[in-house]
Amino acid sequence: MEKWFIKNRKGDYKNISKKFNISELLAKLLVNRGVTDFRSIEKFLNPTLDKLYDPSLMKDLNKAVEILKDKIINKKKIRIVGDFDVDGVMSIYILYTGIKRCGGLVDYVIPDRVNEGYGINNQIVEQAKEDGIDTIITCDNGIAAIEQIELAxxxxxxxxxxxxxxxxxxxxxCTGEKRILHTKADAVINPKQEDCNYPFKNLCGAAVAYKLIERLYNIFNFQPSDIYPFLEFVAIATICDVVDLIDENRVIVKTGLELLNNTKNIGLKALINETGIEGKKIGVYHVGFIIGPSINASGRLDSAIKSLELLLSIDEEEAKNIAKELRELNDERKRLTEDGVKRIINTIDSTDLKNDKVLVVYEPSINESVAGIIAGRVKDKYNKPTIVLTKGKEGVKGSGRSIEEYNIFEELSKCKDILLKFGGHPMAAGLSLAEEHISTLRKRLNDNTNLSNEDLIPKIYLDMELPIEYINFKLIDELKLLEPFGKGNEKPLFGVKNLRLNRGYVLGVNRNALKLILLNNKGITMEGLIFGDITSFEREVSQLYGEDELKKLYRGINNKIKIDILYYPSINEYNGNTNLQLIIQSYRLNI
Incomplete structure (x- = not known):
């Protein structure tokens, strides 16, 4: 059973409402998101291009631009070394296109996910020297490549x-003090450097690349408008790398989505068409769950070069063919993921693994490129830190995904003596180890964990209680001021108790949606939609109220079922009709 909590942040809602001509409800939502002073509110509600920060504020950026200017003018060969995920691909595209337009002799390489792993490696460095390369630029990697850059x-x-x-x-x-590791690179551009004065630290890799090209364009006397078309690519990376959609990232994503909806890029057009979203208003969802995974699929199951070739394509037929390949690869990725999730869940439920607080599961048949996705899905199901391990080319490799209460990187650090390699952050990690150490890893992580049973209970934080009679088209229109939604700026979540159910309809050939006609004690009705496991809902109703009450619900007969819901209000448009509906994120049945 999950626990629900109401955010109770205090703020001057009346003054905010009056100053910005918004409702007190919206003012409370802003305060709940930590947006409290007038300057921050104005910036949040109006995320325009003039709110972007000066690239020159970033440490070493001007130095890097001067280096690049010299290399471009003197026709030195430049090689970009990127990453195989969406952020990496977009970063390469921006750097490659930008440097080439300035007249640079530039090419790119992307390490293979399975055979080489993440980031620049010695082989890439040595090959660059052999190919007569003068300058290497890393993007979305490099900050930790101490040895590789020393070799370069x-x-x-x-x-x-x-x-x-x-x-x-x-x-x-000896001292317990933290010592920063520095590379010997000629210039290091990363806003997270302690001595970097850039005002916003939470950019994705493509945004850092964009800042470099923005300044380079300025040096080569391009117009400011020449750099802005890159923002659709930065927006895709920002969404897919799941960085917080606050501050500068709001400007990037809002502007980028506007550009994406009218994209001139032949490759993106082909992908939008191939994935069936042509003609729709493309938003964060379409990027995060349709466009992004299609681009990512090539790096998982083939080569990320394929996605880059799509973006660089100037031939519509070629772009169409590549887009089709990416869609097919993503379909295969989905199949591998679903199969892997089923295998892992079956293993957990049929063994004593289900009693562990930290799940460590070895399944040799899983494709290592989808281990992280599978770990995330399993973590969501059990609300437990999850490490999925599979057989790699050299030993066992895997990925971990965690919950807020458990720093998976820190806990793996305590086991580094049995790990061949590991890296990550508090919520996600990658690792490799010898097969004979799997059981030791599982035992250590569970024996040493401080996780309590309370920690493993899912927690949901809602913005406020809001009876359904307050839901109207004006409110939904006002909520759009908070868009784009994503990590760090989630959709507003409201709650309401003791609703009756007038009727229920199971939707979809796969029974993956349930439409409920909700009724409050004032006689007001509204549609609510539950997506996902409808069988669980039916089982809960039958257990609590009896099967007869479930049958009454589906027949539209008066029944005893009462429900509390957490929801987000939306508008349903179908066959020319428009009506209000609630997207139900969670529910509780009560008597």
């Missing part, structure tokens, strides 16, 4: 790092 400098290569990941450090075993 030993080979007399110029190195520019553009990255957004946390700065690596070690803890001195």
């Amino acid at each position: 400098k030993d080979l007399d290569l110029t190195v520019i790092v553009t990255d957004h990941h946390d700065i690596p450090f070690v803890i001195d075993e």
Whole structure:
């Protein structure tokens, strides 16, 4: 059973409402999101391009631009080394296109996910030297590549790092003090550097690349409007890398989505058409769950170069063919994911693994490229930290996903003596180890965990209680001022208790949606939609009220069922009709 909590942040709702001509309800929603002072509110409600920060504020950025200017003018060969995920692909696209337009001799490489793993490696560095490359630029990686960059400098290569990941450090075993690890790169552009004065630290890799090209364009006397078309690519990366949609990221995503809906990029047009969303208003959902996974699929199951070729394509037929390949790869990725999730859940439920607070599951048949997705799905089901391990080319490899109460990176750090390799952050990690150490890892993580049973209970935080009679078209229109929604700026969540159910309709050939006609004690009705496991709802109703009451619900006969819901209000448009409906995120049955 999950626990529900109401956010109770205090604020001057009346003054905010009056100052910005918004309702007190919206003022409360802003305060709940930590947006409290007038300056922050104005910026939040009006995320326009003039709110973007000056790239020159970023440490080493001007230095990198001067280096690039010299290399471009003197026709030195430049190589971009990226990553295989969406953020990496978009970063390469921005750097490659931008440098090339400035006249640079530039190419790119992307390490293979399975055979090479994440980030620049010694082989890439040595190959660059052999190919006569003068300058390496990393994007969405490089900040932790201490040894690889040292090798590059030993080979007399110029190195520019553009990255957004946390700065690596070690803890001195004697003093306990943190020591930052620095690379020997000629310029390091990463807003998370402690001595970087850039006002916003939470950019994705593509946004850092964008800042570099923005300044480079300025040096080469391009117009400001020449850089803005890149924002649709930065927006895709920002959404797919799941960084907080606050501050500068709101400007990037809002503007980027507007550009994406009218994209001139032949590859993106082809992908939008191939995935069946042509003609729709593309939003965060379409990017995060349709466009992004299709781009990501090539890096998981083939080569990320394919996605980059799509974006760079100038031939419609070629773009159409690549888009089709990406869609098919994503379909295969979905199949592998579903199969893997079923296998892992079956293993957990049929063994004593189900009693563990930290799930460590080894399934040799799982494709390692989808282990992280599977771990996330399993974590969501059990609300427990989950590590999914599979057989790699060299030993066992895997990915972990965690809950807020458990720092998975820190806990794995305590087991580093049995790990071949690991990395990550509090909520996600990647690791490799010898097969004979799997049971030891499981035992150690569970024996040493401080997780309580309370920690494993899912917690949902709602903005406020809001009776259904307050839901109207004006409110829903006002809520759009908070868009775009995403991590750090979730959709408003409201709650209401003791609703009766007039009728229920199971929707979809797969029975994956339930429409309920909700009734409050004032006689007001409204449609509510539950997506997902409808069988669980039916089972709960039957257990609490009896099967006869469930049958009455489906027949539209007066019944005893009462429900509390957490919801987000929306508008349903169908066959020319428009009506209000509630998207139910969670529910509780009560007597």
